[in-house]
Amino acid sequence: MFPIIDKRETGINIRKIMDRQGLTAKDVQQYLELGCVQSVYRWFDGVSMPTVDNLYALSELFKMPMDCIVCGNRQSSYFHCVEQYNELQIRRISKYYKMLKNNQIA
Structure with missing residues (x-):
């Protein structure tokens, strides 16, 4: 069997990623220069x-590979993507904290 993309699950995943990053459908519409925000809502559905x-x-906007956005019937790497994404955030926060601690940030 060859891999098939699940449009519904992909839409749900896009919505979850956007929620985690504090992005709205309007933000995505403007970033992609789409004609109307309804396109983004069609993805969600x-x-x-x-x-x-x-x-x-979107992979650039979300700072994650396209494989982490698209859902389908092959074995998912979603949990690896979420783990990797969380690890990046932790590293970024740790670096920022160290800089604050050393008075490198005003």
């Missing part, structure tokens, strides 16, 4: 999918 170009741009 699984009615449609972002184009490959938009997925590529």
Whole structure:
């Protein structure tokens, strides 16, 4: 069996990622320069999918690989992506804390 993308699960995943990062559908619409915000809501509902170009741009916006955004029937690397994402955040916060501690940030 070859891999198939699950539009509904992908939409749910996009929504979860956006919620975690504090992004709104309007933010994504403006970032991707979409004609209307309804396109993003269609992704959430699984009615449609972002184009490959938009997925590529979303991966940059979300700071994660496209594989962590798209859901399908192959064994998911989602938990690895979430773990990796959380690890990046922890490193960033730790670095910021050390800089604050050393009075390097005003």
